[in-house]
Amino acid sequence: MAADRSRNVLIVLANPEPGSFCHALAAAARDALTHSGHHVEISDLFAQGFNPVAGRHDFTTVADPARFHYQSEQAKAARENGFSEEIAREQERVRKADNLILVFPLWWGGMPAILKGWLERVLAYGFAYVDGHRFDSGLLRGRRAMTAVTTGGTPERFSPEGVYGPIEGVLYPVQRLGLEYMGLSVEPPFVAYGAPRVSNEEREAMLANFAEKAVAMAALEVDPYEPPCHPLDLVDAGAWSRS
Amino acid sequence: MAADRSRNVLIVLANPEPGSFCHALAAAARDALTHSGHHVEISDLFAQGFNPVAGRHDFTTVADPARFHYQSEQAKAARENGFSEEIAREQERVRKADNLILVFPLWWGGMPAILKGWLERVLAYGFAYVDGHRFDSGLLRGRRAMTAVTTGGTPERFSPEGVYGPIEGVLYPVQRLGLEYMGLSVEPPFVAYGAPRVSNEEREAMLANFAEKAVAMAALEVDPYEPPCHPLDLVDAGAWSRS
Numbered sequence: 002m003a004a005d006r007s008r009n010v011l012i013v014l015a016n017p018e019p020g021s022f023c024h025a026l027a028a029a030a031r032d033a034l035t036h037s038g039h040h041v042e043i044s045d046l047f048a049q050g051f052n053p054v055a056g057r058h059d060f061t062t063v064a065d066p067a068r069f070h071y072q073s074e075q076a077k078a079a080r081e082n083g084f085s086e087e088i089a090r091e092q093e094r095v096r097k098a099d100n101l102i103l104v105f106p107l108w109w110g111g112m113p114a115i116l117k118g119w120l121e122r123v124l125a126y127g128f129a130y131v132d133g134h135r136f137d138s139g140l141l142r143g144r145r146a147m148t149a150v151t152t153g154g155t156p157e158r159f160s161p162e163g164v165y166g167p168i169e170g171v172l173y174p175v176q177r178l179g180l181e182y183m184g185l186s187v188e189p190p191f192v193a194y195g196a197p198r199v200s201n202e203e204r205e206a207m208l209a210n211f212a213e214k215a216v217a218m219a220a221l222e223v224d225p226y227e228p229p230c231h232p233l234d235l236v237d238a239g240a241w242s243r244s
Numbered sequence: 245m246a247a248d249r250s251r252n253v254l255i256v257l258a259n260p261e262p263g264s265f266c267h268a269l270a271a272a273a274r275d276a277l278t279h280s281g282h283h284v285e286i287s288d289l290f291a292q293g294f295n296p297v298a299g300r301h302d303f304t305t306v307a308d309p310a311r312f313h314y315q316s317e318q319a320k321a322a323r324e325n326g327f328s329e330e331i332a333r334e335q336e337r338v339r340k341a342d343n344l345i346l347v348f349p350l351w352w353g354g355m356p357a358i359l360k361g362w363l364e365r366v367l368a369y370g371f372a373y374v375d376g377h378r379f380d381s382g383l384l385r386g387r388r389a390m391t392a393v394t395t396g397g398t399p400e401r402f403s404p405e406g407v408y409g410p411i412e413g414v415l416y417p418v419q420r421l422g423l424e425y426m427g428l429s430v431e432p433p434f435v436a437y438g439a440p441r442v443s444n445e446e447r448e449a450m451l452a453n454f455a456e457k458a459v460a461m462a463a464l465e466v467d468p469y470e471p472p473c474h475p476l477d478l479v480d481a482g483a484w485s486r487s
Contacts, residue, residue: 017299017312017314018311018312018313020311047297047299052297053296053297053357053358053361054290054295054296054357054358055260055351055356055357056260056290066261068261068263069260069261070440071260072396078269086317108298108314108364109360109363109367109421109422109425110417110418110420110421110422110425111354111360111417111418111421111422112360113298113358113360113361113364114296114297114298114357114358114360114361114364115296115297115298115361117352117354117355117356117357117360118296118356118357118358120352121351121352121356135407136407147383153315161436164254164378164379165418165420165421166416170413170416171416171417171421173409173413173414173415173417174353174354174416174417175353175354177353177408177409178351178352178353178354178408178414179353180352182352182353187311197313201414
């Protein structure tokens, strides 16, 4: 890794209300990271009007005009530089990030659709993973990630006896199949329970705690992987059966 | 429950390719259910151009013009009939459904964004749940639901030792917080593993198996809940702490 301990941090933010606690979390992390000498970029999906729906509009290339198979189209675009401007921009942000932080409210048990669609469209086949290169050999390996989640529910509801069950179970798909899948080393989630109902003191403590965690993650070793060739040249014919 | 054993079944379908195995699953279920005397409606989200992004466009009403709090806006709309035409149409489909089936490919560990956004926008506060009325007392109780999922991954990858872990863990958020949360009685998920790579015989067997499960679900008792008053009148001031 570089001797320079300064990190590039990408915060992907998914809350429609600029006055939300999610926005406050993102700002707290940005300020603390910047103060510590890191470089922070915030991708505010609602503010950008990000379109989360996968489709031919993702691409300037076409793999198969008759049948739309998403990953085949992503592979073609990855090979031929055929991602739309919006996706290419977000991929460039990811590529240069040492740390990735997703900040979102827990809606209907998961990420808001706008963020789920960001994963689908930006962390594309041929960019973030290819056959035979997932998890420990995912293309984003050497980077770190963290989720920061606000919930309406109290910690009790997320206890083993609670109606929702432990937050680790609720966030398992995003942590494991959304982030670790791409090779990212994922920190435990930061959870602001009952964010709309806590006192101002508790909110301030949560913001400080999250900022501290973001700075702590930035202090950890990173070594962003750079493929020695085009990622699709890493695939061999039998690779899907091993990955 | 009604003596008539005929059911209304809503299939919500989320795959962009009309020739997909998801579409074949939906068609197989529709045909078998219709043949058994049930009424089937398919909400094909990609074909409809469904917008999964939450926003003020969800509503003709406004609870707070200065600060957008999604559930507060949903509550206002539920009270004043202020959902957009698109959402009101989907809610009407849900309201009259005895059974709800979600058919989708597993993308980046979960529902495609377009379907996640359908849950957020359609299964709204004030329509599918209110404070104090979730899970066993959710507003969609007495109805049944099932997910049908196609995966690229093999069953081995979804085994306890597999890289993804058991499918129950992957689908936990949608089963528990997306469907049971609303009061729906949820069947175990139907999973078509490795759908793109199985033989024609295996595909045919999967389609027949799924159709059979859909018909079996339609044979089960239902008793769709009808609130005795406006759902929001069911809320009392202390309800959030109990639900």
